[in-house]
Amino acid sequence: MTQDKPLLIAVIAGEHSGDLLGAGLLRELRRRQPNIEFIGVGGPLMEAEGLKSLVPMDDLAVMGLAEVLGRLRTLLAHRKTLVKTFLERQPSLFIGIDAPDFNLPIAKRLKAQGIATLHYVSPSVWAWRQGRIKGIKQSVDHVLCLLPFEKEFYDKHQLPATFVGHPLADSIPLQWDQEQAREDIHLTDRERGQRQVVALLPGSRAGEIARLGPVFLQAAQQYLERHPQTLFISPMISAARAKQFRALQQQLAPELSLQLIDGQSRSAMAAADALVLTSGTVTLEAMLIKRPMVVAYRFNWLTFQIMRHMFKAPFFSLPNLLAGRELVPELLQDEVNPERIVAAIEQQLEAADHGELITTFTRLHHRLQRDADKVSADVALSLATSSDSSI
Structure with missing residues (x-):
C-alpha cells in the first residue's frame, strides 16, 4: 500500500x-x-x-x-x-x-x-x-x-x-438523574415531581409495535386503574412509528394519558420509574440506566414454532443472561398479557425500593466497562x- x-x-x-x-x-x-x-x-x-x-x-x-x-x-x-x-x-x-x-x-x-x-x-x-x-x-x-x-x-x-x-457501558453514566431526565423530555412541574412515570417501549419496527403495542397499551390501562396518578410516556424512533402507536392508543386506550416522545429513548427511560419494553439491546440500556423493567416479546407464530425447539439459553433478556439468574421478569409469546405485565411492574418496583436490583445493575455496569x-x-x-x- x-x-x-x-x-x-x-x-x-x-x-x-x-x-x-x-x-x-x-x-x-x-x-x-x-x-x-x-x-x-x-x-x-x-x-x-x-x-x-x-x-x-x-x-x-x-x-x-x-x-x-x-x-x-x-x-x-x-x-x-x-x-x-x-x-x-x-x-x-x-x-x-x-x-x-x-x-x-x-x-x-x-x-x-x-x-x-x-x-x-x-x-x-x-x-x-x-x-x-x-x-x-x-x-x-x-x-x-x-x-x-x-x-x-x-x-x-x-x-x-x-x-x-459494551460501548453503552462506556457512554451511559453510572448514575442518571431522574429529575433532570424528566426536565429534558419536557414533563411539566407536576409530572416531574408528583406522578409516577412508566415508559412503554414496544420496539422500533412496525411489526414489533403491531404485535406488542396493543398488549402494552391494555396493560397500561389496567395499571392506571390500580395506580391512578401514573403518567405513561413512550419514545418513538420515527414519526411513522409514533403515528402507528398513537393510532393503536386511540383505538384501544383512548383515555390513557400517554406522551409520545420524538427519539430521546435513554432520557425517557431515565425519566421513568419503571419500564415495559421489548427484548434486545434496549434491555441493556435500561439496565445501565438502572430502571426497573419488564421484558416482553412476541414472535411471528411461525418464527416462534421454529425457534422454541432450538433455543438453549436459560434466558432471553440481556440483564438476566449477564446476571446468570432471573433478575428481571421475562414474558414470552402467550405469557405476554396485561395481567402479568401489571403484576411484574409492581414486583420490579418493590425490588428496586429494596435496593437489591439497582445494586446488581451497578455491578454489571462496571463489568461491561x-x-x-x-x-x-x-x-x-x-x-x-x-x-x-x-x-
Missing part, C-alpha cells in the same frame, strides 16, 4: 443498534488513521463518521425467520451487489456488525479471497444452533464479543475472540495492517 492511498475498510451494519456500535468504532479508527475510507452499509450515525453507504440500512433491518422469507429477494440482491463491490475494491478488512445471517456469508466469500474479516457482536451461537460455530470459523478471522461468557465459548472452539465490553471502541479499534487495525503487509 502506498503512503497516500487511504486504508479501505468495508463495514456492514443491519439496524439501529449496529449503526450505534459502528459509529463509535469508525470514529476511533478515523481518529487513529485519518487517511481512511469506509464503504458498506450503515445508518445516519455511521454515515456521519464518513461511511459511504451502498444500500439502505433499513432494507436489512428484518427480524425473524418468517419475516426474512418475505424480503429474501431484496436481501439476496443487496448481498450480491455488496460482494461484487468489495471484491472489486479489495478492502484491507471487512467488518460485519451483528446481522450474522446477512454478514457471515459475505465474510466467507471475502475471506476465501484473502480479505481479513472481523465480526463485531457475537452471534448467539451459545444459545441456539451451536453447530454454526463451524461456519463462523470458516467466515471470520476474529470475533469481538460484547459479553464475557461469549469469549469463553470461542476460546473453547479455538476461534480468536476479544471481550471488548472496557472502553469498547478503543479495544475494538485495536483489533481492527491489527487485522487490517496485517492484511496489507501480506499483499
Whole structure:
C-alpha cells in the first residue's frame, strides 16, 4: 500500500443498534488513521463518521425467520451487489456488525479471497444452533464479543475472540438523574415531581409495535386503574412509528394519558420509574440506566414454532443472561398479557425500593466497562495492517 492511498475498510451494519456500535468504532479508527475510507452499509450515525453507504440500512433491518422469507429477494440482491463491490475494491478488512445471517456469508466469500474479516457482536451461537460455530470459523478471522461468557465459548472452539465490553457501558453514566431526565423530555412541574412515570417501549419496527403495542397499551390501562396518578410516556424512533402507536392508543386506550416522545429513548427511560419494553439491546440500556423493567416479546407464530425447539439459553433478556439468574421478569409469546405485565411492574418496583436490583445493575455496569471502541479499534487495525503487509 502506498503512503497516500487511504486504508479501505468495508463495514456492514443491519439496524439501529449496529449503526450505534459502528459509529463509535469508525470514529476511533478515523481518529487513529485519518487517511481512511469506509464503504458498506450503515445508518445516519455511521454515515456521519464518513461511511459511504451502498444500500439502505433499513432494507436489512428484518427480524425473524418468517419475516426474512418475505424480503429474501431484496436481501439476496443487496448481498450480491455488496460482494461484487468489495471484491472489486479489495478492502484491507471487512467488518460485519451483528446481522450474522446477512454478514457471515459475505465474510466467507471475502475471506476465501484473502480479505481479513472481523465480526463485531457475537452471534448467539451459545444459545441456539451451536453447530454454526463451524461456519463462523470458516467466515471470520476474529470475533469481538460484547459479553464475557461469549469469549469463553470461542476460546473453547479455538476461534480468536476479544471481550471488548459494551460501548453503552462506556457512554451511559453510572448514575442518571431522574429529575433532570424528566426536565429534558419536557414533563411539566407536576409530572416531574408528583406522578409516577412508566415508559412503554414496544420496539422500533412496525411489526414489533403491531404485535406488542396493543398488549402494552391494555396493560397500561389496567395499571392506571390500580395506580391512578401514573403518567405513561413512550419514545418513538420515527414519526411513522409514533403515528402507528398513537393510532393503536386511540383505538384501544383512548383515555390513557400517554406522551409520545420524538427519539430521546435513554432520557425517557431515565425519566421513568419503571419500564415495559421489548427484548434486545434496549434491555441493556435500561439496565445501565438502572430502571426497573419488564421484558416482553412476541414472535411471528411461525418464527416462534421454529425457534422454541432450538433455543438453549436459560434466558432471553440481556440483564438476566449477564446476571446468570432471573433478575428481571421475562414474558414470552402467550405469557405476554396485561395481567402479568401489571403484576411484574409492581414486583420490579418493590425490588428496586429494596435496593437489591439497582445494586446488581451497578455491578454489571462496571463489568461491561472496557472502553469498547478503543479495544475494538485495536483489533481492527491489527487485522487490517496485517492484511496489507501480506499483499
